[in-house]
Amino acid sequence: MRKGLGILGRLQKTPKWKKVEFDEIEYKAHTVKEILTEMKNISELIIDLAYSVIIFKDQEIAEEVKYLETRMDYLNYEIRMMAMLAARTREDAEQLTGILQIAEAAETISNAAGDIANLVDIGKGKADILPKVLKKADEKIFRIKISPKSSACNKLIGDLAVESETGMHIIAIRRGEFWIYDPGAETMLKAEDTLIVRGTEDGFDELKLFLTGKRRTLE
């Protein structure tokens, strides 16, 4: 919408621009609303994942934490760029400052979660006591990819009744570069989706048979 227009050019044009509609700002196919929502979602998810990494010394989930941390850095850069390009009046700038403060806090949270997850790498000395101190109950976070052979492909989570059949709660889905942070009954599962699920070992074993195509139904 404003590509190729330098900031000086933009500033000269300022008086003619109207108050910014945040829903409509586009910059690399994102809106401010989309980016801030994704930053919020990441900051909520990454903490659970980070603790799970150190409690279960889980290198797979550690990879997802690193992925999310990198994504958060990118989004924070992106949203600052957008804010600078979007501010036209003093009022705009004030509103955008509020948005950038949330973004900053979300990135701080994600970095702190990254620090927690990194403790898994420092080897024997520091990290050994942590699972013992933090472990509770028998719930764990698992990661699993849906096989194209599974009959879960192209089904809705609600129709499969994943949670009532296995006790496993799907907390996020990664589809290539794209994340679904809070999947619900209406979310469709696709072949090659990576699911992040929470529950017991037993529940996971059942779900795994189904998602790898070794069993046709969950019942």
Add this chain to the structure above:
Amino acid sequence: MRKGLGILGRLQKTPKWKKVEFDEIEYKAHTVKEILTEMKNISELIIDLAYSVIIFKDQEIAEEVKYLETRMDYLNYEIRMMAMLAARTREDAEQLTGILQIAEAAETISNAAGDIANLVDIGKGKADILPKVLKKADEKIFRIKISPKSSACNKLIGDLAVESETGMHIIAIRRGEFWIYDPGAETMLKAEDTLIVRGTEDGFDELKLFLTGKRRTLE
């Protein structure tokens, strides 16, 4: 267990002490395990609450965020004291350093959540756009206190089937100074408990009638 014994006295005694069992360290009626677990729980809960504060301009939930932030400061102080008093060998110190890094990260998270929630106070300019940008669906976080007249008192959450009857999920309970961060089916509700619940306005209205004693059952 070690009250009144100065650090120098403690250091002189070091060689005779055995490796610390973290589950057993007591200091003001807490164990390291309890404190770190509570810090982990707070860091997970406070983020959801903080976003809810700015999305719904909710001063009630803002109070709970402040309460949790203060509690986190206290716990971080407490756990540092305990770590210093507990370290006897180089190995102890290394393990305890890992624990303090988690504690530090948990407090960083809580402070960032506090920064988010504080944006609700800065008035018109900055905060007005935030609900519009972050609001999604129709779910909200509510706070409600159980009346001694309610038939919910001394009942288990599972027996009341709160979630299946109203769609409201109880995410935390404050009982005076004491918090229950992840209540389950086996958690008993008490008169004067403050519940933090997530769900729709309609579900909350129903639950409210029950918890204030205006309706005898949830069905």
